[in-house]
Amino acid sequence: QSVLTQPPSVSAAPGQKVTISCSGSSSNIEYNYVSWYQQLPGTAPKLLIYENNERPSGIPDRFSGSKSGTSATLGITGLQTGDEADYYCATWDSSLSAGVFGGGTKLTVL
Amino acid sequence: QVQLQESGPGLVKPSQTLSLTCTVSGGSISSGNYYWSWIRQHPGKGLEWIGYIFYSGSTYYNPTLKSRLTISVDTSKRQFSLKLRSVTAADTAVYYCARGLAATLLVYWGQGTLVTVSP
Numbered sequence: 001q002s003v004l005t006q007p008p009s010v011s012a013a014p015g016q017k018v019t020i021s022c023s024g025s026s027s028n029i030e031y032n033y034v035s036w037y038q039q040l041p042g043t044a045p046k047l048l049i050y051e052n053n054e055r056p057s058g059i060p061d062r063f064s065g066s067k068s069g070t071s072a073t074l075g076i077t078g079l080q081t082g083d084e085a086d087y088y089c090a091t092w093d094s095s096l097s098a099g100v101f102g103g104g105t106k107l108t109v110l
Numbered sequence: 111q112v113q114l115q116e117s118g119p120g121l122v123k124p125s126q127t128l129s130l131t132c133t134v135s136g137g138s139i140s141s142g143n144y145y146w147s148w149i150r151q152h153p154g155k156g157l158e159w160i161g162y163i164f165y166s167g168s169t170y171y172n173p174t175l176k177s178r179l180t181i182s183v184d185t186s187k188r189q190f191s192l193k194l195r196s197v198t199a200a201d202t203a204v205y206y207c208a209r210g211l212a213a214t215l216l217v218y219w220g221q222g223t224l225v226t227v228s229p
Contacts, residue, residue: 090157
C-alpha cells in the first residue's frame with residue numbers, strides 16, 4: 001500500500017487527452033517536488049516530468065505535469081498507441097525520510 | 111552518454127545476502143551532486159524505492175529495509191553496490207540502479223536485473 005495513490009488504470013482513444021492523478025499528503029507531495037515516470041512493457045522506467053512540471057530534454061510537450069496542494073497530475077494529449085505503459089509518480093516523504101512511488105497507473109489507448 | 115549496468119547473481123537462497131553491483135560508464139561517479147540509487151520492482155507490481163548513496167558518501171535507506179541494507183561505492187571501479195542481508199522470497203524482484211539529481215529525480219536507469227530468492 002503506497003502513500004501515494006494513483007488510479008490503477010485509465011484509458012482513452014488515440015488522439016484524445018488523459019490525466020493521471022497522484023494523491024498524497026502534507027508529508028510528501030505538498031512540500032516536495034514530484035516526478036513522473038513512464039514504464040513501457042519489459043523496460044526500465046523513464047523520467048517524463050520532474051520538479052512538478054518540467055520536462056527533460058527529448059520529452060514531447062504532449063506530456064505535462066502539475067501540482068496543487070497534496071495532489072499532482074500527469075497530462076498526456078494527442079494519445080498514441082505507443083503511450084500505452086505504466087505511469088508512476090514519485091516524491092520524497094519527509095515523515096518517512098524516504099523516497100516514495102505511487103502504485104502505478106496502466107494507460108490503455110483504445 | 112551515461113549508462114548503468116546491474117550485475118550479480120540471479121538466484122539467491124533464503125537467509126543469504128543479495129549482492130548487486132552497478133557499473134557506470136560515460137560519466138564520473140565521484141563528482142557531481144548525484145544520487146546513486148537503487149529501486150526494485152516485485153513481479154507484476156509497482157516500483158519500490160530502496161535507497162541511495164550520495165556522491166559525498168552519505169546514504170539514505172528505505173526504513174523498511176534499513177536494518178538489512180548497505181549501499182556503498184567504489185569510485186576506482188566506477189561502481190556502486192547494494193547488499194541486502196537475510197533475504198526471503200519477498201525480496202524477489204527486478205532491481206534497478208539509477209543516477210539521480212535528487213532522491214526521486216532519477217534520470218539514468220540501468221536495464222534492471224531479476225533476482226529470485228529460492229532454495
